[in-house]
Amino acid sequence: MPLDDDPGLVPAPASFRRAVGVWAPTGRVDVVAAPTLVLAARRWAHDVATAFDVDVSVRTDGPSAPESVDPTGSLRAPHVRFEVADGSAVAAGGYRLTVTTDAVYVTAPDAAGALAAVQTLRQLAGPRAFRATALPGTRLEIPACEVEDHPRFAWRGVLLDVARHFLPTREVLRFVDLAAAHHLNVLQLHLTDDQGWRVQIERYPRLTEVGGWRTESNVGTWRAGVFDGRPHGGFYTQDDLREIVAYARARGVTVVPEIDVPGHVEAAVAAYPELGTRKQPHSVRTTWGVSTEVLDPSEATLEFFGHVLDEVLEIFDSPWIAIGGDEVPTSLWRQDTEIVARAERLGLPDVAALHGWFLAGLARHVSARGRRAIVWDEGFGPLLPDDAVVTSWRGLAAGARALEAGHDVVMAPEQVVYLDHRASDREDEPIPAGFVRTVEDVLAFDPLPPELLAEHPMLDPSAEPGGPGVGLLLGGQAEVWAEYLDSPRRVDYTAWPRLAAFAEAVWSPPTDRSPGSAVSAEFMARLRTHHLPRLDAAGVEYRPLDGPHPWQTRPGVQGFPRDLAAEMAAAGWSGAGGWREDDEGNETGERG
Numbered sequence: 001m002p003l004d005d006d007p008g009l010v011p012a013p014a015s016f017r018r019a020v021g022v023w024a025p026t027g028r029v030d031v032v033a034a035p036t037l038v039l040a041a042r043r044w045a046h047d048v049a050t051a052f053d054v055d056v057s058v059r060t061d062g063p064s065a066p067e068s069v070d071p072t073g074s075l076r077a078p079h080v081r082f083e084v085a086d087g088s089a090v091a092a093g094g095y096r097l098t099v100t101t102d103a104v105y106v107t108a109p110d111a112a113g114a115l116a117a118v119q120t121l122r123q124l125a126g127p128r129a130f131r132a133t134a135l136p137g138t139r140l141e142i143p144a145c146e147v148e149d150h151p152r153f154a155w156r157g158v159l160l161d162v163a164r165h166f167l168p169t170r171e172v173l174r175f176v177d178l179a180a181a182h183h184l185n186v187l188q189l190h191l192t193d194d195q196g197w198r199v200q201i202e203r204y205p206r207l208t209e210v211g212g213w214r215t216e217s218n219v220g221t222w223r224a225g226v227f228d229g230r231p232h233g234g235f236y237t238q239d240d241l242r243e244i245v246a247y248a249r250a251r252g253v254t255v256v257p258e259i260d261v262p263g264h265v266e267a268a269v270a271a272y273p274e275l276g277t278r279k280q281p282h283s284v285r286t287t288w289g290v291s292t293e294v295l296d297p298s299e300a301t302l303e304f305f306g307h308v309l310d311e312v313l314e315i316f317d318s319p320w321i322a323i324g325g326d327e328v329p330t331s332l333w334r335q336d337t338e339i340v341a342r343a344e345r346l347g348l349p350d351v352a353a354l355h356g357w358f359l360a361g362l363a364r365h366v367s368a369r370g371r372r373a374i375v376w377d378e379g380f381g382p383l384l385p386d387d388a389v390v391t392s393w394r395g396l397a398a399g400a401r402a403l404e405a406g407h408d409v410v411m412a413p414e415q416v417v418y419l420d421h422r423a424s425d426r427e428d429e430p431i432p433a434g435f436v437r438t439v440e441d442v443l444a445f446d447p448l449p450p451e452l453l454a455e456h457p458m459l460d461p462s463a464e465p466g467g468p469g470v471g472l473l474l475g476g477q478a479e480v481w482a483e484y485l486d487s488p489r490r491v492d493y494t495a496w497p498r499l500a501a502f503a504e505a506v507w508s509p510p511t512d513r514s515p516g517s518a519v520s521a522e523f524m525a526r527l528r529t530h531h532l533p534r535l536d537a538a539g540v541e542y543r544p545l546d547g548p549h550p551w552q553t554r555p556g557v558q559g560f561p562r563d564l565a566a567e568m569a570a571a572g573w574s575g576a577g578g579w580r581e582d583d584e585g586n587e588t589g590e591r592g
Contacts, residue, residue, distance in 0.1 A: 007124050007143060008530025010500050011183055011507035012523070014094075019144035021101040025079050028055040029140075033082035035060050039250060040106070040114030041082045047122055053134035080104040082114055093185075094150025097121070099142050113150070115252035116183050120147060123181075123534065130181075130537040153447075153475030155410050156506040157186030157256075158499060160491075161482035163193035163267075164288070165217075166234035171488045173247050178496075178540065180251035182503035187248060188256040188322060188477065191236075194266035194285035194293075198235045199257070199315075203307050204272065208235040211267035214284040220431050220484065220557040222287040241315050249317070256374065257316045260324030261305055262295035262358050269293055275301055277332040277339070288483040290327045297339065297354040302361045309362065313369055320372050320389060323362045325379025328355050356383040363388045380407065391477065393418075394575025396447070400456040403471045411447035412477040414575065415564060417502055419494050420481040422561065423543055430493070430554035431484040435564040439545065440515040443501035443523055447476050452573055478502045484559070489541050493552050496535055496542035497527055 009016065029048070033041035038060050045056035061083075085107040090096055095108040095117035104121070108114040122129045124142045131138075158179055162172065172189070179187055191199045197211030213233030219226045236244070241257075248255045266285040269276035276282060277296050285291060295301050312321065330352045333339045343351040360383040363373035367387055374389040377398035384390075384407070391410045392399025399409045414421070414434070419442075421434030453460045458470060478499055485491050504523060505513065513519050528545060535542050543552065 005143065006526075006530075007145075008526040009120060009123050009147075010523075010526065010531045011504040012526075013120065013147050013149035014509055015146075015148045017146045019100070019146065021144045022141045023099050023101055023104060023144060024139065024141045025054070028057060029079045031056060031058045031080040031082070032061050033058060034084045036084060036111060037082040037106070037108060037114040039111055040108075040118050040252075041080070043115060043250065044080070044118040044121060047118070047129065048125070048140055051125070051129045051131050051134060052138055052140040054140050080106070082106045082108070085109045085113075090148075091150035093154065095120075095147075097145075097147040097149075099124070099144050099146075101144055104142065112185065112252050115180070116149065116151075117147075119181050119183060120149065127533040127537040130534050132539075151183065151507050152509060153473075153506045155186055155475030155477065156184045156503065157188055157410065157412075157475065157477035158184055158495075158502075159188040159190055159258075159412075159477060159479040159481075161190040161193075161480060161485075162198050162236075163190050163196045163260075164482040165232070165486050166196065166198060167482075167488065167491070168234070169236065169240045169244065171491075172244050174488075175491070176244070176248045176251060176253055176255075178538065179499075180248075180253050181534075181538075182500055183507045184499075184503055185252055186254050186256060186477065188258055189244075190258045190260065190481075192259050192267065193264045194291050195288075196233060196235075196284065197267040197271065199241065199259075199312065200235055200237045201308050201311050202238070203311065204304070206271035207268060207308075210271040211284060214267075214286050216286050217486070218287050218483070220554075221433065221560040222289045223560060224558040226558070227286065238311070238315050245316055245318075254318050254320075255316060256318045256320050256322055257312050258322035258324060258374075259305070259308060259312060260322075260326070261362065262297055262301075262324075262355065263326065263328035264291070264324060265295050266291050266293050269295075272304070275304060277336060290329065292329045292331055294328055294330075294332060295358070297333070297358040298342070302358065302365075305362060306365045309365060310369075313366070313371060318371070320374050321366050322374040322391075323359060323366070323379075324376060325355070325359050326376035326393070328378065330355065353381075353383070355379070356381040360384055374410075377402065380405075389474065393479070395571070395573040396449070396452050397455075397572065397574040399473075400448075400452055400459060400573075403459055403473060404456060405471070406469045407471045408474050409471055410474050410477050412479055413573070414479070415568065415573075416445045417442060417476065417478040418481065419478055419498050419502075420484060422559065423494075423498065424547065425561075426547055428548055428553045428555075429559075430490075430548060430552060431557050432559035432561050433484060434560070434562050435567075436561075437498070438515070439498050439501045439527070440520050440524065442478070442498045443505055443520055444513045444515060445476060445502060445505040446510075447473055476502070476506045489552075492541040493543050493548070496540050497532065497545070498543075500527065500531060500535075 093112045095113040098105040106117045197207045212235040216227045270282045270284045333351045359379045363385045366373040377392045380390045380402045389408045390402035393412045421437045422432040
């Protein structure tokens with residue numbers, strides 16, 4: 001590699017300095033790692049052994065560690081060393097990487113930082129490092145350099161919707177690999193919705209036996225009324241999910257399960273009709289959009305979902321458990337005299353407050369078992385326990401209010417980081433839904449933009465501390481909703497390379513990344529020259545920067561485009577231009 005070559009790392013590190021030469025080991029590669037970093041060392045050893053057919057040995061550092069000797073019996077110096085950094089020298093989740101012509105040194109304060117360094121080493125080795133096997137003539141070479149790096153945010157998440165269209169376990173594992181390769185560290189699995197229940201619950205087998213399957217699916221927007229006539233379904237056994245959790249953990253990714261209640265529950269109600277407000281036989285929903293079929297917010301329903309969550313908590317080791325709370329029409333509650341009377345007996349101001357009461361009950365259930373609940377921003381309210389995390393999706397304003405109320409917050413505004421939204425306004429964009437969100441738009445994502453800070457000055461990190469306690473902005477999360485994604489190829493198309501841009505926005509140091517800026521132009525050049533070849537080598541069928549390939553289009557399948565400028569002009573960052581209901585529980589606005 002020539003001296004002036006830029007390796008084009010994505011996300012961009014805090015600092016990178018090229019040095020003279022390359023590290024190109026011959027023969028066996030010896031790796032020595034501190035005990036707390038040995039997982040990362042083994043990850044790197046596995047990756048290079050696979051892609052470059054290199055013999056790699058890993059041993060743990062310490063007085064009892066076995067020595068490594070060469071054929072003459074002499075002690076061999078390790079080629080690669082993973083060492084623990086002083087926490088004051090390297091930030092949590094960060095690392096320092098030094099590559100010389102003789103050796104590689106990784107210094108990190110924790111396993112997360114060492115695993116991030118491993119992904120950087122993989123990128124430095126070139127696109128062939130992303131192949132599933134070594135190609136003829138492949139040789140491991142890494143340019144001599146120094147890298148210092150650390151994450152901007154602790155939560156760098158992506159949601160994968162496997163409820164609307166099921167993905168086999170192998171595809172979820174592949175998605176984990178790609179997320180980890182971009183320093184993303186949270187995968188929220190959307191496991192339940194109106195159109196399917198995907199997690200095995202042994203106490204309630206009908207959730208998957210009945211709720212895991214639907215008779216057909218909408219093709220494109222639900223407004224067109226077009227169906228494919230083909231049954232669809234599938235679910236993960238508890239061991240499937242344990243495999244996903246362990247696989248992700250070994251790559252520095254935490255899997256957060258989502259059981260969405262008390263709306264988006266038609267699959268559960270189809271399995272157990274007594275859970276619903278109507279108490280009538282039901283079918284798994286075949287259309288998209290927002291359903292008026294919601295749970296009966298009763299103590300019996302709370303007990304049922306408490307049992308569900310107990311099994312979920314046993315499968316997943318995540319500190320957080322998502323319990324939904326989004327898009328909950330209350331019209332059926334208002335029509336049910338018993339539910340109205342229940343709200344009165346509980347001392348609630350209105351039947352709609354049963355939404356918050358129900359979520360608060362489940363959040364306390366989760367908290368009592370040592371975890372923290374996560375709710376979508378509609379679940380934020382006076383009844384929500386203080387330790388619950390709020391994910392702000394309808395905009396940023398609800399997240400700002402939740403921060404001011406003391407809740408920790410993840411920003412995931414649909415106006416920027418919903419990757420199921422169309423990537424351009426081209427006529428051949430497949431199933432054009434939602435707002436136009438280009439790679440450059442996603443790159444410019446800022447969880448606390450200046451105009452929001454102007455309205456919420458107490459959130460400004462440069463402001464003088466004081467006043468009531470403010471929650472933590474944990475970070476950001478991109479969403480890959482799957483109504484229109486009926487295959488892994490479609491997931492690839494909608495997620496990449498925009499997810500690479502999102503990864504840079506939440507990992508790399510803050511700067512002006514607005515479309516048209518010098519930083520944005522540099523990223524696009526780096527993406528095209530260096531990073532897309534890595535995605536090619538990994539077999540990712542991403543959307544080309546210049547528009548879809550002919551086979552990626554979906555001629556004749558109707559989407560539902562939305563006008564971002566008009567909705568922002570009407571509602572700003574409150575997101576009130578999307579689906580909502582009035583005080584009588586009637587739906588207003590538009591739904592995705």
